[in-house]
Amino acid sequence: MSMNNTQSQVYDVVIIGAGIAGVSQARHLLLNIPNIKIALVDPRPEERTEKDLKVGESTVEISTLFFGKELGLYEYMVENHPPKFGLNYHWAKEPEKTEAIDDYYHVWSIKQPPLASTLMNRAKFERDVLKMNKQMGASFYNGRVVDVDLASGDALNTVKVKLDEGYLELKAKHVVDAAGRKFIIGHKTDNIVFGSENLHGLSNGSAWVRVKSVDRTIFHSGYDPLGGTCSHYYATNHMMGHGHWVWIIPTDTQTMELSIGVAHHHQVIPAQSLNTKEKFYAFLEANHNLVYQLLKSGEDIDFHYLPRLAHKSKTLFSQDNWYVVGDAAAIFDPFYSLGMVMMTFQMESVTEIIRAKLADEPDVEKKRTVYNAFNLGYIESSNHLLREHDKQLGHASIMSWRIYLENMWWFGMIVPMYVGKWHLDLKFLRKFGKQSRGVVRKLMVHVYEQFNELIEKDANIGLMYVHRGGQLPFGYYITQEFDSYLQNTKYEPQRCNVFAYMKNIYFFVALWYLKFLWKGFGISGLLSPKNLYHVFNLLKASGESALDELIFKFKTKGVPASSIIADLTEEFKSYQYQPELQPWTEKVTEQSLQSNSKNAAKSPELVTLDV
Ligand SMILES: Cc1cc2nc3c(=O)[nH]c(=O)nc-3n(C[C@H](O)[C@H](O)[C@H](O)COP(=O)(O)OP(=O)(O)OC[C@H]3O[C@@H](n4cnc5c(N)ncnc54)[C@H](O)[C@@H]3O)c2cc1C
Incomplete structure (x- = not known):
């Protein structure tokens, strides 16, 4: 192609960026929409090197x-990426003594969680899934997007790509910006929002390194026979401290590669004190000496510092058929690893909008509007989960209560909602949005303030152990099932009874809150009308969900938990036991005669051996 001759190609979807969001969005579209024509553009070559290492490994x-x-990559993940046994949290008993793991209070994951999760080597993942996309028919352009021309409505959008040998124009109705923090569409449409005043006070940065060949026994020997039934090392380990937390994430089981980084709040730790490798190492040596020793046991690979971590978008899925996903859409802090969760919700919404649009379905614009609102709401909640972190992260007691509460929402509401595909159900989403804002958000704002009050009073209200039972009445524990959705594979859309979960979780959060009030504020806390208002709100939401549960049960009466199992049961009706075997010995005799004669021609000794 000559420099003056700009070629133009037309696709259904052009995806800018072949990072994890780009390659995953492409695969999801390819799997769900037969014959879809997709182009992916990324300046990084297909084969990725140590220069391409990225964070987002948990x-x-x-x-x-x-x-x-959804992407059908279980086997691939097992074969190529480390396993993960939950999230562990550690707080130093004394800030000045952090040499050994016993110098910390721990909240260890105690067993394999019911739904397993994994750690990942990002460069490997992106390279491999990009190859899979190409095999499935996607086109990959190894170039840089230099401009986008976004047309209004259903007119074709244009993406201008600079290749080594010239320029190329890609045209498509749908353009997905998955180019991470380059904000290609974000800048073009003034869609991106920064600044702590817009982000619930969040002002954070992050420094991280990758090392390999570490001696993992420095972190933990692996011997803890009474502590649990899973690995302590293969987990996301959080070393918590004042105004910061440090992650330890193994990204390879063979090369002993580790990702170690800190997310820090500028209010407590200014950027200038962490923005070089030397400062970061010195910080760890002084504040998490154990992590420092672990780092020093290996060989350095890279160092990065990001002074401004958080941002969000005003629109995610535009009526002009552009979409932002992954880091291009929003990221706040790696705590709880929600980056790729936000991304998951975004990508499934994008696929459904594009699928409905290509099929000319009448409710597509309604879907776009509601999915956009739901995803913005989810982003908002993920942002809100970091509120007051600068003051609270280092307080082991308060933070352990906070982690427990936030996990109640996660396992009791968000996970079943996702598995049941309720995040794509318009009617559910409208109601869910209202309840989240009216009940959950209000409670959380109030509780975070109460946490601050207790921290100011130097309170110790004990350690809540998120992975254990026995802390709330009625035998409740975080991963308790209130519907047999996992046990009975209720994986088709809207089969999982999410309302049973919501009924229970609102109720148990009310119990959590009462216990918290009692421990933190005594009888006056329990009797304060301001607090009782939230208890009442929670119980009311629980009651409403109980009603929804009844309606759901009525509507789905007779519907099988899984149509695959229903079909199997049906087909099995004609099963008949047939005690017979198919003949095979004749074939073998024939084959061995043939191979014997071949061998005989080549080498007589071998034949003798064979016999
Ligand atoms: C410190 C930190 C830790 C994190 N940890 C976690 C975690 O543990 N778990 C989690 O779920 N999330 C985590 N996140 C969030 C994580 O960043 C995202 O989940 C994930 O990396 C987003 O991937 P992405 O594909 O959107 O962006 P990227 O991985 O940045 O990919 C963007 C791609 O676009 C390409 N590109 C750039 N410019 C152009 C251009 N002009 N034209 C074409 N292509 C272009 C780039 O080459 C790149 O390949 C973390 C974030 C940070 C900052």
């Missing part, structure tokens, strides 16, 4: 289900 239930179940 997945949780929803993102793992997306990669395994």
Whole structure:
């Protein structure tokens, strides 16, 4: 192609960026929409090197289900990426003594969680899934998008790509910006939002390194026979401290590669004190000496510093058929690994909008509007989960209560909602949005303030152990099932009884809150009308969900948990036991005669051996 001759190609979808969001979105579209024509553009070559290492190496239930179940990559993940046994949290007993793991209080994951999750080597994942996309028919352009021309409505959009040998124009109705923090569409449409005043006070940065060949026994010997039935090392380990937390994520089981980084709040730790490798190492040496020793046991690969971590978008799925996903859409802090969860919800919504649009379905614009609102709401909640972190991260007691509560919402509402595909159900989403804003958000704002109050009073209200039972009445524990959705594979849309979960979780959160009030504020806390208002709100939401549960049960009466199992049961009706075997010995005799005669021609000794 000559420099002056700009060629033009037309696709159904052009995806800018072949990072994890880009390659995953492409695969999801290819799997769900037969014959869809997709182009992916990325300046990085297909083969990725150590220069391409990225953060975002820890997945949780929803993102793992997306990669395994929705993208069909279970085997690939097992063969290529480390396993993960939950999230562990550690707080130093004394800030000045952090040399050994016993210098910390721990909240260890105690067993394999019911839904497994994985850690991942990002460069490997992106390279491999890009190849799979190409095999499935996607086109890959190894170039840089230099401009987008976004047309209004259903007119074709244009993506201008600079290749080594010239320029290329890609045209498509649908353009997905998955180019991470380059904000290609974000800048073009003034869609991106920064600044702590717009982000629930969040002002954070992050430094990280990759090392290999570490001696993992420095972190933990692996011997803890009474502590649990899973690995402590293969997990996301969080070393918590004042105004920061440090992650330890193994990204390879063979080369002993580790990702170690800190997310820090500028209010407590300014950027200038962490923005070089030397400062980061010195910070760890002084504040998490154990992690420092672990780092020093290996060989360095890279160092990065990101002074401004958080941002969000105003629109995610535009009526002009452009979409932002992954880091291009929003990211706040790696705590709880929600980056790829937000991404999962976004990508499934995008696929459904594009599918409905290509099929000319009448409700497509309604879907776009509601999915856009739901995804913005989910982003907002993920942002809100970091509120007041600067003050609370280092307080082991308060933070353990906070982690427990936030996990109640996760396992009791978000995970079943996702598995049941309720995040794509318009009617459900409208109601869910209202309840989240009216009940959950209000409670959380109030509780975070109460946490601050207790921190100011130097309170110790005990350690809540998120992975254990026995802390709330009625035998409740975080991963308790209130519907047999996992046991009975209720994986088709809207089969999982999410309302049973919501009924229970609102109720148990009310119990959590009462216990918290009692421990933190005594009888006056329990009797304060301001607090009782939230208890009442929770119980009311629980009651409403109980009604929804009844309606759901009535509507789905006679509907099987899984149509695959229903079909199997049906087909099995004609099963008849047939005690017979198909003949095989004759074939073998024939074959061995043939091979014997071949061998005889080549080498007589071998034949003798064979016999
Ligand atoms: C410190 C940190 C830790 C994190 N940890 C986690 C975690 O543990 N778990 C989690 O779920 N999330 C985590 N996240 C969030 C994580 O960043 C995202 O989940 C994920 O990396 C987003 O991937 P992406 O594909 O959107 O962006 P990227 O991985 O940045 O990919 C963008 C792609 O676009 C390409 N590109 C750039 N410019 C152009 C252009 N002009 N034209 C074409 N292509 C272009 C790039 O080459 C790149 O390949 C973390 C984030 C940070 C900052």
